[in-house]
Amino acid sequence: MLPKKSPLPDFRQMYISAFGYWEKKHKLAADFFGVTEQTAKRWYETNTPHPSAYRYLAVHNSGYLPLTNGWRHFSIDKDGIMHTPHGNCTAGDIAMLWRYKWTAEQSAKQLVITRAKLKEITSGTKYKMLLHTADYLNRLVKDFSD
Template structure:
């Protein structure tokens, strides 16, 4: 099954969000798109931009995240904070994801090694003899304590 196509918001809404509602917004937009102010003004007033310009503005509007359904609820704000439905994180958090994964793998390996060592220790004859000796000593202590 194909993923559901993401709905692109109204061009004027994205335009206002990106460039503001002041008189210089068309100048900012012309620098952004690489076209004349007159073209930007026409796109804005008619709400019919070139399709590539609309997609480009949508990418900017979404915070430069991929145009895919997996990122549809995520945005990056002007401070560089990634906002997801599960919380927010800084670029430094994202940069250290590999370190977190490596640390988790190392911890997992250590736990497995310790479990194997524990199984090795508890299944040996020395362990069984140690349990038998401990049981014998406990019975001796009980005998001595009951004789007093």
């Protein structure tokens, strides 16, 4: 089954997001796209840019992440911080992800081993004898304290 296509962002909204509302926005856009200021202004006013310009601006606005469903609400800012729907993370966080996953896997394995040992200890006759002895000692202490 093919993934559902998401609607693409509006060119004008991306244009304003990238270059602002001020009067020099078309000059900034022209420098960014490598076209004349008149061409950038026409693309903005008609909302029909060249397809390559649209893709270039879409990539720029998404923080250089793809516009596919999995990355749609993610972006990377100019400081290199990735903004996600669940919070922000740095390049160091992403680099250490393998370590976090390895640690979680090791902890899960250790938990399984510990639970098995506990079950073994609490199901044996030695444990039952130990509980019986503890009960007997508690009764003796109670008898001596009376």
